[in-house]
Structure formats: structure tokens, C-alpha cells
Amino acid sequence: MQPYCHSRFKAVRRVTREVMVGPVGVGGNNPIRTQSMTTSLTPDVEATVKQCIRLAEAGCEIVRITAPNKAAAEALGPIRKQFSAAGFANVPLVADIHFLPSAAMVAVEHVEKIRVNPGNYADKKKFAVLEYTDKAYEEEMERLHESFTPLVLRAKELGRALRIGTNHGSLSDRIMNRYGDTPMGMVESALEFIRIAESHNFHNIILSMKASNPKVMIQAYRMVVDKMNDEGMNYPLHLGVTEAGEGEDARIKSAVGIGALLYDGLGDTIRVSLTEDPWFEVPVCQELVKRAHAHWEQSATLPDTKRHEDHASFYEYKRREIIDLSFGEDAPLGPLQPPRVITTAGRPLSEHAQIIKDVLNVNRKFKDAKVEGLLIRVENDDDLPHLAQLQKVLSPTIEAIVVECSQNVSPQALEDFNWSDQLRWMFVCNFKEDCLKHAHEWAVKHNFLLALDTSAHQVLEWKDTIQELGDEHFVFTRTGVPEDTHPTGAYRALGDALKEIGSKSPLWIRVTPAMQVLEETGFGNQLIEASMVAGSLFVDGLGDLISIENVDQFDQRTALAYNLLQGARMRATKTEFVACPSCGRTLFDLQEVTQRIKSRTGHLKGVTIAVMGCIVNGPGEMADADFGYVGGAPNKINLYVGKECVKFNIPEAESLDRLVDLISEHGKWVEPEVIAETAEV
Secondary structure: OOOOOOOOOOOOOOOOOOEEEOOEEEOOOOOOEEEEEOOOOOOOHHHHHHHHHHHHHOOOOEEEEEOOOHHHHHHHHHHHHHHHHHHHOOOOEEEEEOOOHHHHHHHOOOOOEEEEOOOOOOOOOOOOOOOOOHHHHHHHHHHHHHHHHHHHHHHHHHOOEEEEEEEOOOOOHHHHHHHOOOHHHHHHHHHHHHHHHHHOOOOOEEEEEEEOOHHHHHHHHHHHHHHHHHOOOOOOEEEOEOOEOOHHHHHHHHHHHHHHHHHOOOOOEEOOOOOOOHHHHHHHHHHHHHHHHHHHHHHOOOOOOOOOOOOOOOOOOOOOOOOOEEOOOOOEEOOOOOOEEEEEOOOOHHHHHHHHHHHHHHHHHHOOOOOOEEEEEEOOHHHHHHHHHHHHHHOOOOOEEEEEEOOOOOHHHHHHOOOOOOOEEEEEEOOOHHHHHHHHHHHHHHOOEEEEEOOHHHHHHOHHHHHHHOOOOEEEEOOOOOOOOOHHHHHHHHHHHHHHHOOOOOEEEEEOHHHOOOOOOOHHHHHHHHHHHHHHHHHOOOOOEEEEOOOOOHHHHHHHHHHHHHHOOOOOOOOEEEEOOOOOOOOOOHHHHHHHHHHHHOOOOOOEEEEEOOOOOHHHHOOOOOEEEEEEEOOEEEEEEOOEEEEEEEEHHHHHHHHHHHHHHOOOOOOHHHHHHHHHO
């Protein structure tokens, strides 16, 4: 038993109580429920009902509506009636409450669930108190108990559900002062409210621990489960990465965070937060749910295998320790280096001219996301002349060539080949232990790397030999999945085995077609699959090289690897955008404004820009952002540097220019033309 999940090698669903949200059960034996949120102004009843209907027709099982004030909360009455009259009485509605208990008390009369943000609910954000004494803290808790109790009692009387929805970006004064802006602070913020509810014997509760940083989000969910276990709680979990943004990047970031937890058996309802029309969120939720249930069903048939101790750090990010090696002249491997990207050629070597064209096209197209290593397969001796042409043309362009050889290639032909020392060479090996020493001698002779495609079991069996040969010429990887685990579990087990024998050789994460739990085609499905497998590993500190091999197109394989590394906060090769989904609180058109900001600033490598529709979560969720663009009032924008607001109430028409000026003032602005010229040199 692990502290927060049944197994980190089998996807065994966590057992929770069933919470009824109207007629829809969440947790228990129910399937994972999909959610989304309307973006219309809530008092516009007609528009909000239309959005609710469209979401339900898209397959959304629970619909959330913002209720920032009493007027919006009162509008929930006619919205519920009209939505039911349209044939959707079985689809529950949720009121999203942040600051006002008075709005919550109105909303609870009309909808099936109330979402309360414990950092905002009846709380202040002035940070006037710099240090809370135990007595002052107790007084704050008494005040909170008094403010929250009426909602709990009314929800209990009406049979409503409550979601205690913690956001990393909106923790209260007392939590920030005592715990800081940390996952533990998020957990304690939720537990404060749960304990109040339980004091009234109310248990119809769902929890969420959302953050825009998948690492923080995953750690917080794991930690809250651990703490609930300690206190005998078994509440269902609502999963989500908040402020994920839009497009592929948002889908990657969401699949990394949500997928990692689903692999661990955690999660009972999910929402994918996109800065897009809300009905586009539903298919992404459904794809994640489909994969989670496939893994959970598959795990029921897997044998129980006793495994050695898991060496991962569950509640804080800690990268696996490795030695410093070279993957090419400009691509070092090491504990302080970003993971390196390998792209599989996807063509036979006889098509070497097209392979060369693919590589050069990608390197021109992406500039900062180039092919660093090229994975090719040598089928027989006749392929070696084509390999010679490949290395001749590409040696100035890429760092390394990774070679998989079939058994039809003669050892003598390999020995006679003229291996260019302008490239780093790595050979993928899958053989018995008695061949390992010979392969190692050959690698030392030519200064090659050997990528051992092996299992955790083999590593432990070969312990003495691996320790004798040392770490300097080995990389470890997996291309398949053992019968007793899932893809993430296979790599976790391999990382554990390397830790156990004291090996600090790098780990290469390969996402192969054999690792897909569902045999589906299409880039969207492949993106989600790759993000779930590799993203969760990088969040756990595993992975020094990556190759995405389940994607059809060469350029998509390369781009997805870099985008996945950026989504997992492992490597920045472009501007990072933190953008909230639209809702009824938003003070400008988030989709249109986000696109304008991206078109103007999207070339700024390594700069993080937050685009927030309002101030509810904005300043807090910008904890990791360099600059923030936040709706402060209708047609007015506030600009932030980090969490500090430095420009107030700028007219929206001038706001993008002022943002660029602010970036320039802090030395982060580079003209697009300058980047293009540098890339050509």
C-alpha cells in the first residue's frame, strides 16, 4: 500500500463514498463524470440556458454556472426551471461561489451543488496580518465556522452537494501566513471547511485541488488523499488543471495533470479548462475518462506482483539523480539539463533523402524545438550506405543518431562502418546478459552510448554486471509494457530498480504504439495518450530523453515532445501562456484577447504570460508567471509583474501595447526579426 494510492504500478481505483449531485452519483461505483462551465453572463437567462443545453447535448453530465453575486444567484431559479423544461431535469447544475456567503445562500435554493472556494469564501485578501498567533488563528476559524455553517445546514436540509474547490491562486491570509503558497496550504484550506461540515454530520462533499502548474496540482491531490486517509475521510475528487489555456498546449497540460492522477486510480469527476467555447472541453474529458476506465478494467485482470520499495518523491518535485553525459556537442545530459528530444524517422533508410528533408524542414520550422536525436532502424547490411549519406548531410544539423539494428545486420559490417565522430551515436540493445560486456567494450572503443531496452526485473538480475561496467555508456529505456503493470508503472519500476542498484545512467522515455491502452488513431487521441504516459513520469522526476513514437507525422512527433516537456514544466522553448477559461465573471473576450496577445508575444522563449478575465483567481494563479494581463473592471486592464499589480485601469484598447512596454522595461522583450536572424546564423 502506498500512502495516497493502492498501487503506482496498477491503475486501481480509489474507493470513495458516493455523493449524489441531484440524480447523478459521483464516486463510489459510478463512472467518472464529465463537467464544464457556461461562459455567458448568468443574469442573461436565455443565453445561459442555451449554453447549458448545448453542453448537455455534447455529453456534459454536470454543468457549472458562475454566481458571483446575489443577482446572478437569483437567476439560477429560472435557469433551472427552463433547463428542466427543455428535457434536462436529470443534468445537475452547480453554482460557482467565490466571495459571498449571501450569494451561496440564494443559489442553494435552486441548484444541486454549490462550489465554494475556501480561499475566498467569507475571507479577505489584504495580508494586513503578517503572522498569526495560535489564538488569532483560532479566532479566524471561529469566524469561518460562523460564516460557513448556514450553507452547510441548508445544503443538508435540501439534500444538496458541496464542492470544496481549492485553488492554488486564491489561498486565504491565514493559510498563506502559516503554510505559504504551497500544496500543503491548499490541502489545509480544504480540510478547514470539511471539518466544519463534518461537525454538522454533513458528508455530501466533493474535493478539488486545482492549480495551473500540473506539478503543484498533482502534489496537492496526492497530499489531500494522504491526509484524508489519516482522518478517515473518503470523499470523491474533482480533477482539473485550472487556467490551462487553449489549443494543443492546454490539452497537453490537462492530460499531464489529470492523466497522472487517473493512472494512480484517483478521480471521480473531471473538467478540462480551456480558453475556448465550453463544449470543446467535453470531448477531451471523454477521452481521458475512456482511457482511465480502460486502465482500471485492465488492472483487475493483472497479476499481483510484489515489487521492491518505490523511491519516488510523492509530494514534492525531485528529479532523479543522473551523471553528466553528452548527447552531442550542444546537448549535455545531466541533473541540471533539460530532457533531450529524439524523433523517430518513421521511414526506411532507403528513403534517406526524404528523412533528411523531414529533419531540415522541422529544424527550419521550429527553430528552438529542433530534432536533437534522430532514431532510425537498420534492417540489413544494405541499409548502411544509406546511413552513411544520412550522417554526411545531417552531422552539422543534429546532435545524435540513435540506431536500432535488426538481427540481419552483420557484426562485421557494423565494425567496418565509418562512424562519424561529428555525431553522438547511441545503439538500442535488447539482448541477454552475456552479450552486455561485449557490447559495452564496443561502445567504449567508439565512445557510443548503449540504450538498454530492459525491464526492472532484468536490471535487478544484472545488478553485478551493470555495476561492474559503470554508468558512463548506458541509457535505460522501455518499448513495451510487462504483463503486470501499465506504461507509467513500467518506467516507475525501472527507475526504482536503477535506484536500488545505485545506477545513475539516464532514462529515456519512449512513448510507443505498444503503450497505448486504446488502439485509436488521430493526432488528438495520440496527444492525450502520450501526455498521460510521459507527462506523469516527468512530474515524478523521471526522464532525461524523450521520443514520441505513437504519432504519425514527423513534425508532429517533434513538436509534441517539446510541447509536452513545456506542459510538464521541464523545458521552455516558447512563450508559456496561463489563460483561464471564460465564465460569467470574465470582463473581456478571453479567446480573442488571448489570441491577440499570443500573436504579439508568442516568440518570447522562456517568458510566461498570464491572461486572466477577472481578479478572482488571477493574481494567485500568476504565481509562476512573469507578466499578467488581468481584467480589473469593464474595458479596463490591470498589468502585473509576478503577483504585483504595477499598472491599474489601463484602457483595453491600449493594454497590449502597454504590456509589450512592460516586458521591454524588464529586459524580456526581443523583436521577432532578431530571433529569426539568430536562428539563420
